[in-house]
Every structure is written in C-alpha cells, then in structure tokens.
Amino acid sequence: MRDLYHEELDSIGATLIEMTGLVASALDQATDALLNADLQTAEKVISGDEQVDALRESLDGRALDLLARQQPVAGDLRTIVTSLRMSADLERMGDLARHIAKVARLRYPESAVPAELHESIREMGRLGVELATKTGQIIEGLDVEAARNLDEEDDAVDQLHRQLFSALLQEDIGYPVETAIDVTLIGRYYERYADHAVSVARRLVFLVTGEN
Amino acid sequence: MRDLYHEELDSIGATLIEMTGLVASALDQATDALLNADLQTAEKVISGDEQVDALRESLDGRALDLLARQQPVAGDLRTIVTSLRMSADLERMGDLARHIAKVARLRYPESAVPAELHESIREMGRLGVELATKTGQIIEGLDVEAARNLDEEDDAVDQLHRQLFSALLQEDIGYPVETAIDVTLIGRYYERYADHAVSVARRLVFLVTGEN
Numbered sequence: 189m190r191d192l193y194h195e196e197l198d199s200i201g202a203t204l205i206e207m208t209g210l211v212a213s214a215l216d217q218a219t220d221a222l223l224n225a226d227l228q229t230a231e232k233v234i235s236g237d238e239q240v241d242a243l244r245e246s247l248d249g250r251a252l253d254l255l256a257r258q259q260p261v262a263g264d265l266r267t268i269v270t271s272l273r274m275s276a277d278l279e280r281m282g283d284l285a286r287h288i289a290k291v292a293r294l295r296y297p298e299s300a301v302p303a304e305l306h307e308s309i310r311e312m313g314r315l316g317v318e319l320a321t322k323t324g325q326i327i328e329g330l331d332v333e334a335a336r337n338l339d340e341e342d343d344a345v346d347q348l349h350r351q352l353f354s355a356l357l358q359e360d361i362g363y364p365v366e367t368a369i370d371v372t373l374i375g376r377y378y379e380r381y382a383d384h385a386v387s388v389a390r391r392l393v394f395l396v397t398g399e400n
Numbered sequence: 401m402r403d404l405y406h407e408e409l410d411s412i413g414a415t416l417i418e419m420t421g422l423v424a425s426a427l428d429q430a431t432d433a434l435l436n437a438d439l440q441t442a443e444k445v446i447s448g449d450e451q452v453d454a455l456r457e458s459l460d461g462r463a464l465d466l467l468a469r470q471q472p473v474a475g476d477l478r479t480i481v482t483s484l485r486m487s488a489d490l491e492r493m494g495d496l497a498r499h500i501a502k503v504a505r506l507r508y509p510e511s512a513v514p515a516e517l518h519e520s521i522r523e524m525g526r527l528g529v530e531l532a533t534k535t536g537q538i539i540e541g542l543d544v545e546a547a548r549n550l551d552e553e554d555d556a557v558d559q560l561h562r563q564l565f566s567a568l569l570q571e572d573i574g575y576p577v578e579t580a581i582d583v584t585l586i587g588r589y590y591e592r593y594a595d596h597a598v599s600v601a602r603r604l605v606f607l608v609t610g611e612n
Binding site (some may be wrong): 252255256259261262264265268272273276353356357362363365366367368370371372 | 422565568581582585
C-alpha cells in the first residue's frame with residue numbers, strides 16, 4: 189500500500205499529465221481560432237488558460253509543502269524539484285497558446301494568417317500538439333527512450349519556422365507590414381511552445397536517470 | 401560566525417547578483433552592437449552568454465545539494481527554491497540578449513534597425529539594463545520596497561514595445577518585410593527581458609516575505 193507521501197507525489201505527476209492535456213488542447217484550439225478566424229474559440233482559449241495557471245499554482249504549493257514536511261532526499265527530491273520546473277514550462281506553453289488566440293481575436297473577422305501560409309501554421313500547430321501529447325505520455329510512462337526521441341518533431345517545427353520567414357520575404361507577394369508582424373510573432377509563439385514541450389520531456393530524463 | 405551552510409546560502413545570493421550584472425552588461429552591449437552594427441561586440445555577447453549559463457548550472461547544483469544535504473525548512477527552503485527560479489529567469493535574460501546580438505550579427509554591416517527607430521530601441525535597452533541592475537541591488541539589499549516599485553520601468557518598456565509596432569505600421573514609410581520581421585523579434589526580446597527582470601524582483605518579495 190502506498191503511503192500518503194507517495195500518494196501526494198503521484199498526484200503531482202497526475203497534475204503534470206493533466207496540464208499537458210490542457211495545453212495541447214489549448215494550442216489545437218488556438219490554431220483553429222487563428223486559421224478559421226473563430227472568435228468564440230479564441231475567447232475560450234484565452235479564458236481557459238486560467239485553469240492551467242491554477243493547476244500550476246496548486247501543484248507548486250503541494251510540491252513546496254512536500255519539500256518542507258517530508259524533507260525528501262535523492263530520487264524523491266529530484267522528482268519534486270523537477271516537477272516545479274516542468275510546471276513552469278507547461279504554464280508557459282499555456283501562455284503561448286493564449287498569445288496565439290489573442291492574435292486571432294485581434295484580427296477577427298479576418299484571419300491574421302494569409303491563406304497561402306495556413307498550411308505551414310497548421311503543421312506547426314499539429315506538431316506542437318503532438319509534442320505536448322507525447323510529453324504527457326512520456327511523464328505517465330516515465331518513458332526516457334521516447335523523451336530522447338522528440339528531436340524529429342522539434343527540428344520540423346524549427347524548419348517550418350524558418351520557412352515562414354522565407355515565405356514572408358517573397359518579394360513577388362509583398363506582404364503588408366501588419367501581416368509580417370503578426371506572422372513573425374505567431375511563428376515565434378509556436379516555436380517557443382515546442383521548445384518548452386521538449387524541455388519538459390528532457391527534464392523527465394533527468395528525473396528518472398539523474399543525468400542532465 | 402556564519403556556519404558553512406549559511407555561507408553556501410550567501411554564495412548562492414552572490415551568484416544571483418553576479419548574474420544580474422552579467423545580463424545587464426550583455427543587454428547593454430547587445431543594444432550597442434545592434435544600433436552601431438558592431439560585429440565584434442555582437443560576437444562578444446554571443447560567446448559571453450556561456451558564462452551566464454555556467455553560473456546558472458553551478459548555482460543550481462549548489463542549491464540542489466543544499467536541499468539534499470541540509471533538508472532546510474521554512475525561510476531557508478523558500479530561499480533555495482526561489483533562487484532556482486531566479487537563476488532560470490536570469491539565464492533566460494542572457495539568452496534574450498544573445499538573440500539580440502545574433503540579429504545584429506545577421507544584418508552586419510547594416511544595422512537591423514532603421515535609423516528613425518534607434519531612439520526607441522536604445523530606450524528599451526536602457527530600461528532593460530536599468531531593470532536588471534536594480535534587480536541586482538534588490539537582491540543584495542533584500543529590498544522588498546524597491547522590488548515592488550519596478551512597475552514604472554516595466555510599463556515604459558511595454559509602451560515602447562507598442563510604439564514600435566505603430567512606427568512599423570506607418571504607411572508613408574513602407575518598411576520592407578525584413579525590417580518588420582527583425583524589429584518585431586527584437587522588440588519582443590527586449591519586452592521579455594524586462595518581464596523576466598521584474599519576475600526576479602517579484603520572487604525576491606516572496607523570498608523575503610513568503611507572500612506571493
């Protein structure tokens with residue numbers, strides 16, 4: 189039978205997994221809101237981010253409480269400290285999805301993204317959601333092997349990010365400055381989101397193995 | 401006489417203060433590199449960021465070690481956990497200064513920023529350096545009052561950031577897309593840098609008072 193202490197450790201893991209699900213869903217919806225100029229979905233993402241923030245606050249409170257009351261050492265200490273870092277990354281991923289939704293809201297009823305760039309943004313969104321979802325599975329299964337194998341998705345996001353700049357710079361199209369600003373910021377948000385997802389997965393490797 | 405434990409806690413504080421100095425200087429130099437198209441200074445900022453990363457790694461190692469060996473409670477526990485968060489913010493500030501220097505390097509021998517926007521960028525840089533420097537003093541003096549009074553600088557950075565977009569959108573100038581991309585990214589880097597500086601200062605309030 190698990191004691192209360194380990195139940196609380198488990199509950200921290202469960203919260204992290206719940207957060208990955210929420211930020212994956214937030215990015216998925218933010219991408220839809222952006223490309224379909226869907227104000228209602230954008231608003232939902234913007235207000236829904238509170239839930240991620242609340243989970244982070246609750247997780248951090250429980251983790252600090254465990255540190256103070258149980259004075260864990262070695263593996264458990266590493267788990268708790270790493271969980272605090274993961275929750276910071278996940279909260280930031282929620283913020284970035286919210287930022288994307290805010291651009292969608294700002295340009296409504298237009299889409300902030302020109303039609304010919306939709307496919308790239310959709311793919312960046314898909315990869316981001318995939319990274320967040322995999323990260324949840326990685327935490328759930330303490331899957332060090334899978335955590336080490338996220339480079340492909342991460343590289344794909346970086347490549348799409350670079351392609352976005354090349355597309356914006358095509359002189360024959362002559363994008364308006366407003367579009368250049370919006371797409372530059374949006375691209376950056378997706379790229380940072382993917383970075384944080386990979387960072388959460390890498391922290392899992394440290395949590396399990398103690399190797400940086 | 402201070403015991404070894406408290407000496408180590410003090411050394412963590414000293415490292416945080418050292419980091420604020422390094423990232424302040426990095427931003428100062430990155431701004432110069434950007435506005436004067438100074439390749440040598442840009443390279444210096446880019447390679448110098450390693451030092452910030454190394455300090456963070458050293459600090460985090462010592463903090464985790466203290467957590468494991470000393471099993472601190474209450475105020476000391478809060479100090480250590482908060483220091484880990486501050487070091488993460490400070491490392492990120494170093495990254496952002498490096499990002500700015502990389503844009504400077506990319507556009508050399510031109511400046512990435514059109515002449516008429518230099519003043520805004522210079523002011524964002526000045527405010528960022530001021531925020532980082534004040535944050536160092538705040539940590540040194542455990543100055544809760546000063547930490548609560550950074551809103552003015554932070555608001556000024558946000559306002560300059562918004563003005564930058566308005567300036568880019570002036571139709572009579574018709575900025576090239578490349579300039580719009582560069583200035584959008586640069587503006588974002590300065591804004592995030594200031595956010596992290598304020599975040600470090602706010603964490604100091606928590607460290608001292610336990611209030612969020």
